[in-house]
Amino acid sequence: MTAETEGRVYNVGGEDWDEVVNAASEAGSEERLIVNMGPQHPSTHGVLRLILTLDGETVTELRPVIGYLHTGIEKNMEFRTWTQGVTFCTRMDYLSPIFNETVYCLAVERLLGIEQEVPPRATVLRVLMMELNRISSHMMAIGTFGLELGATTVLLYGLREREKVLDLFELISGLRMNHAYVRPGGVSQDLPHGALEGLREFLRVMPRQIGELRALLDANPIYLARTKNVAYLDLAGCMALGVTGPVLRATGLPWDLRKSQPYCGYETYEFDVPTQATSDAYGRYLIRMDEMEESLKIISQCVDRLAAKRPKDDPVMIDDPKIGWPARLAVGADGLGNSPDHIAHIMGESMESLIHHFKLVTEGFRVPAGQVYTSVESPRGELGCHAVSDGGTRPFRAHFRDPSFSNLQSLSAMAEGGMIADVIAAVATIDPVMGGVDR
Amino acid sequence: MTSENVPDTGGQPDPAAEAGEDRLAQQVERTGMFGTETTGDTSGYGGLQVRRPDLLSTARPYGSYFDEIADRLAEGLERDGAAFAEAVSRVVVERGELTLHVPREHLVAVARLLRDDPSLKFEMCLGVSGVHYPWDAGRELHAVYPLLSITHNRRVRLEVTAPDSDPRIPSLVSVYPTCDWHERETWDFFGLIFEGHPALTRIEMPDDWKGHPQRKDYPLGGIPVEYRGATVPPPEDRRAYS
Amino acid sequence: MGIEEKLPSGILLTSVEKLAGYARKSSVWPATFGLACCAMELISTGGPRHDLARFGMERASNTPRQADLMIVAGRVSQKMGPVLRQIYDQMADPKWVISMGVCASSGGMFNNYAIVQGVDHIVPVDIYLPGCPPRPEMLLDAIVKLHDKIQNMKLGANRVAEIEELEQARLRRLPLAQGTGHLGIGGGDPLQLGEHS
Numbered sequence: 078m079t080a081e082t083e084g085r086v087y088n089v090g091g092e093d094w095d096e097v098v099n100a101a102s103e104a105g106s107e108e109r110l111i112v113n114m115g116p117q118h119p120s121t122h123g124v125l126r127l128i129l130t131l132d133g134e135t136v137t138e139l140r141p142v143i144g145y146l147h148t149g150i151e152k153n154m155e156f157r158t159w160t161q162g163v164t165f166c167t168r169m170d171y172l173s174p175i176f177n178e179t180v181y182c183l184a185v186e187r188l189l190g191i192e193q194e195v196p197p198r199a200t201v202l203r204v205l206m207m208e209l210n211r212i213s214s215h216m217m218a219i220g221t222f223g224l225e226l227g228a229t230t231v232l233l234y235g236l237r238e239r240e241k242v243l244d245l246f247e248l249i250s251g252l253r254m255n256h257a258y259v260r261p262g263g264v265s266q267d268l269p270h271g272a273l274e275g276l277r278e279f280l281r282v283m284p285r286q287i288g289e290l291r292a293l294l295d296a297n298p299i300y301l302a303r304t305k306n307v308a309y310l311d312l313a314g315c316m317a318l319g320v321t322g323p324v325l326r327a328t329g330l331p332w333d334l335r336k337s338q339p340y341c342g343y344e345t346y347e348f349d350v351p352t353q354a355t356s357d358a359y360g361r362y363l364i365r366m367d368e369m370e371e372s373l374k375i376i377s378q379c380v381d382r383l384a385a386k387r388p389k390d391d392p393v394m395i396d397d398p399k400i401g402w403p404a405r406l407a408v409g410a411d412g413l414g415n416s417p418d419h420i421a422h423i424m425g426e427s428m429e430s431l432i433h434h435f436k437l438v439t440e441g442f443r444v445p446a447g448q449v450y451t452s453v454e455s456p457r458g459e460l461g462c463h464a465v466s467d468g469g470t471r472p473f474r475a476h477f478r479d480p481s482f483s484n485l486q487s488l489s490a491m492a493e494g495g496m497i498a499d500v501i502a503a504v505a506t507i508d509p510v511m512g513g514v515d516r
Numbered sequence: 517m518t519s520e521n522v523p524d525t526g527g528q529p530d531p532a533a534e535a536g537e538d539r540l541a542q543q544v545e546r547t548g549m550f551g552t553e554t555t556g557d558t559s560g561y562g563g564l565q566v567r568r569p570d571l572l573s574t575a576r577p578y579g580s581y582f583d584e585i586a587d588r589l590a591e592g593l594e595r596d597g598a599a600f601a602e603a604v605s606r607v608v609v610e611r612g613e614l615t616l617h618v619p620r621e622h623l624v625a626v627a628r629l630l631r632d633d634p635s636l637k638f639e640m641c642l643g644v645s646g647v648h649y650p651w652d653a654g655r656e657l658h659a660v661y662p663l664l665s666i667t668h669n670r671r672v673r674l675e676v677t678a679p680d681s682d683p684r685i686p687s688l689v690s691v692y693p694t695c696d697w698h699e700r701e702t703w704d705f706f707g708l709i710f711e712g713h714p715a716l717t718r719i720e721m722p723d724d725w726k727g728h729p730q731r732k733d734y735p736l737g738g739i740p741v742e743y744r745g746a747t748v749p750p751p752e753d754r755r756a757y758s
Numbered sequence: 759m760g761i762e763e764k765l766p767s768g769i770l771l772t773s774v775e776k777l778a779g780y781a782r783k784s785s786v787w788p789a790t791f792g793l794a795c796c797a798m799e800l801i802s803t804g805g806p807r808h809d810l811a812r813f814g815m816e817r818a819s820n821t822p823r824q825a826d827l828m829i830v831a832g833r834v835s836q837k838m839g840p841v842l843r844q845i846y847d848q849m850a851d852p853k854w855v856i857s858m859g860v861c862a863s864s865g866g867m868f869n870n871y872a873i874v875q876g877v878d879h880i881v882p883v884d885i886y887l888p889g890c891p892p893r894p895e896m897l898l899d900a901i902v903k904l905h906d907k908i909q910n911m912k913l914g915a916n917r918v919a920e921i922e923e924l925e926q927a928r929l930r931r932l933p934l935a936q937g938t939g940h941l942g943i944g945g946g947d948p949l950q951l952g953e954h955s
Binding site for chain 2: 143144147149151152153156157187188190316317318319320321330332337338447448449450452459461463465471473474476478482483485486515516
Binding site: 123243 | 790791792793794795797798799801802804805806807818820822832833835836837838841845867868870871872873890891893
C-alpha cells in the first residue's frame with residue numbers, strides 16, 4: 078500500500094472473500110457503470126435498446142427503449158381497404174403472422190356481423206394454420222433462447238424444425254412468411270393437393286424432433302443453472318403489468334384464451350393448457366415445449382376434419398357476394414395463383430360480375446360503423462385488435478394490443494437485481510418480437 | 517306497391533324496418549352520384565352517401581353479464597359518494613360488447629372500483645387505444661381501455677374523451693401499472709396528455725419528433741414512386757371511395 | 759485500404775488481385791443488421807437447410823469492427839437510421855452492404871412517415887435484394903453475386919481507375935423509362951417515349 082494508489086484497497090488474507098465482497102458492495106455506490114446494449118445487438122430479439130446501470134455484475138436499473146422498428150402500420154391501414162389491411166397487419170408480429178391476420182379478420186367479421194357465416198372449413202383451416210404458426214414461433218423462441226445462452230446446437234435444431242413448418246406454410250398459402258392467408262370472410266384458398274399428406278408426415282416426424290430437443294435441454298445442468306430461478310415474475314406482478322401468455326401461465330394461473338373465451342371453434346378441440354408454478358425462465362421453457370405438443374394434438378384433429386368426407390358445397394370464403402373475395406384462388410398449372418373458372422365468367426359471360434369484381438377489389442366492401450375489440454391467444458400472449466369503423470371501405474382506426482409490448486414492460490421487474498447474463502435470459506423468456514412492440 | 521312481400525309482423529314494431537329508418541335519419545356527411553368532385557368515382561355504384569352515425573346509447577336491460585357490471589359499479593360508486601349517471605355518461609352495448617363512456621374526472625375512481633370490487637375484479641387492463649375523431653367537436657380525442665376480468669371471465673371497455681383544445685386525461689398508472697407504456701404511446705401518437713403519469717415521453721417516435729403521427733390531421737408522409745416513366749402517388753393521394 | 763496502398767502503382771497486380779479477391783470472398787463475416795421479418799429469413803439462411811457456413815459466413819460478427827458485410831435485413835425506421843449509419847462507419851474497409859428485402863431497398867410497402875425509403879439514403883449499397891421477405895435461396899443468390907463482385911474487385915491504382923470508370927458509366931446510363939435494355943431489363947421503349955420526352 079503506497080500513497081499513490083487510487084480507489085479502495087482491500088487486503089486479502091485468504092478465506093475471507095466474503096468480507097471483501099461485502100466491503101466492495103458497500104463501497105460500490107460511487108462506481109456504477111451505465112452500459113448501453115444498443116439497438117443492434119444479436120441477443121436482444123430485434124432492435125431493442127437496453128440501458129443498464131451496473132454495479133459490478135449486478136444490474137441495479139434497467140430501462141428498455143423501444144421504437145426502433147416503428148413502421149406506422151396502424152396509420153398505413155387507415156389508407157387501405159379492409160382486405161388490404163391484412164397484408165399490413167401480418168407484418169407486425171412477424172414470427173406469428175397468422176395470428177395477426179386472424180385477430181384482425183375476427184374484428185372485421187364482428188363489425189360486419191358475419192361471425193357465424195364464416196364457412197366451417199375456413200375456420201378449421203384458420204385453426205390449423207394458427208397451431209402450425211404456434212409451433213414455428215415457439216421453435217424460433219427456444220432456438221434463439223439457446224443461441225443467446227451460448228448453445229448453438231439448440232438454434233440449429235429449432236431452425237430445422239421451423240423449416241418443416243415453413244414448408245407446410247408454403248404449400249398451403251404460397252409463402253413462407255407474411256402469408257396474407259386469412260382474409261375477412263374466410264381464407265384465401267383451400268388446401269392444395271399433397272397438403273394432407275404433408276401434414277400427416279409432419280405429425281409423424283415432429284414428436285420425435287421435439288423429444289430430441291427435450292432430451293438435450295430438459296435435464297441439462299448448464300441449462301438448468303442458467304434458467305432456474307432466473308427472471309422471476311410472480312402472479313401479482315403479471316397482473317399489475319398486464320402480462321399474458323407463457324409468462325403468466327408459468328406463475329400457475331391456467332389462463333388461455335383458447336379455453337376461457339374460445340374463438341374459431343376452439344371449444345370443439347381437445348387439448349390441455351400447460352401450466353407451471355415456478356414463475357421462472359425454466360418454467361416458461363417447459364410451457365413452450367408442452368404447448369408445441371398440444372398444438373400437434375390440435376393439428377391432428379384439424380387434419381381429421383379436413384380429410385373427412387366433404388359436403389357438396391364446402392367453400393373457404395364466405396358466400397356473401399358483397400363481402401367475400403370474388404376469385405376462388407387455386408394454384409394453376411404454371412405454378413401461379415389462378416382461378417380460371419372465375420376469370421372465364423367475368424371476362425366472357427357476365428359484365429355485372431366483372432364490374433362487381435372490380436368494385437370489390439378496388440373499392441372494397443363497406444363495414445358498418447362501430448368499434449370492437451377481439452383477441453386471440455398468440456404464442457406470446459393476448460393479441461388484441463381494437464377496430465373502429467366509420468361506415469366506410471377503410472379502417473377508421475385499427476389498433477393492435479400486442480402482447481410483447483405489454484410483456485416487455487415487465488423486463489425491469491424481472492431483471493433488476495440480477496446479473497447481466499440473466500438480462501439476456503429474461504429478454505429471451507419474454508420472447509418479444511419487436512415488430513409487434515413497435516408496430 | 518303490394519304488401520305481399522312485406523312480412524306481416526302483426527302490428528309489432530319491425531326491428532329491421534326501424535333500423536332502416538334510423539339509418540335514413542342519420543346525418544348525411546357526403547353525398548354524390550355522377551359528377552362527384554371529391555372522389556373521382558363516377559360509377560354511382562358506391563352509394564357514396566356516408567353517414568355519420570349518431571352517438572349510440574343503450575337502454576337497460578343490457579343483457580348477459582353487462583347488467584350485473586352496471587349494478588355493482590353503481591353500488592360501488594354510491595358507497596364512494598358519486599352517482600352512476602354522473603360517473604358513467606353513456607353505456608353502449610353493441611356487437612356483444614359493453615362500453616362505458618366515462619367523463620375524464622371520474623376515470624380513476626371508476627377504474628379503481630372495477631379493479632377492486634370483488635364482484636367486478638377487472639384485474640387486467642389491456643392497454644390504451646387512442647382514436648381521433650376530428651369532426652366530433654369538443655370530443656375529438658378518445659382513449660379506449662379494454663379491461664379483462666380473469667376471475668369472472670368478463671370483458672368491459674372504458675372510453676374517455678378529451679377535446680383538442682384541452683387534451684388531458686388522468687393517468688391510470690396508479691391503478692393499472694401496465695398502462696405506463698400504453699399511455700406513453702398514446703401521447704406519442706395523439707398528443708393526449710395523461711396527468712399523473714410518472715414519465716410521459718415519446719416511446720415509438722424519436723425523442724425530438726414534432727407532431728403526433730396517428731392524428732387524422734397528420735399526413736401519412738409517403739412519397740411518390742417513379743417506375744418506368746409512370747409515377748405512382750403515395751397512398752394518401754390516391755383515389756378514395758369513402 | 760489495407761495492403762494495396764503499399765503496392766507501387768504500375769506493377770501488374772492481376773494475380774495479386776485474384777488472390778486477394780479469393781481470400782476476401784471466402785470468409786466474408788456478416789454484421790447482421792437483422793431488423794424485422796427479413797431477419798427471420800436471414801437466420802434461416804444460417805440454419806441447417808440453407809447453410810451459410812459453406813461460404814464461411816456463419817460466424818456473424820456481433821461487433822461491426824470485425825465485420826465485412828452488413829446485410830440490412832428489414833425495415834429501417836427514422837429512429838434506427840442514425841444507428842445504421844454509426845454501425846456502418848464502425849466497420850473497417852473493405853466493407854459491403856446488401857440491402858435485403860424491399861423495405862431496405864426502397865421502403866417497401868411502407869411508404870410513410872416512419873420508414874426510410876431505402877437504406878441507400880444512408881449507406882452505399884452493393885446488392886439490392888427484393889422480396890418480402892426474400893427466400894433464403896434468394897439471399898444466397900445475392901451473396902453469390904456479391905462474392906463475384908468481391909472476387910473481381912481491383913486493387914490500388916487499378917481500383918481508383920475502376921471506380922472512375924463505373925461512375926462515368928452510371929452517369930451516362932439512361933433511366934429505365936427510356937428502356938435501353940441495360941442489365942437485360944426492359945429491352946426497348948414500350949411507350950415510344952424515346953425521341954419525344
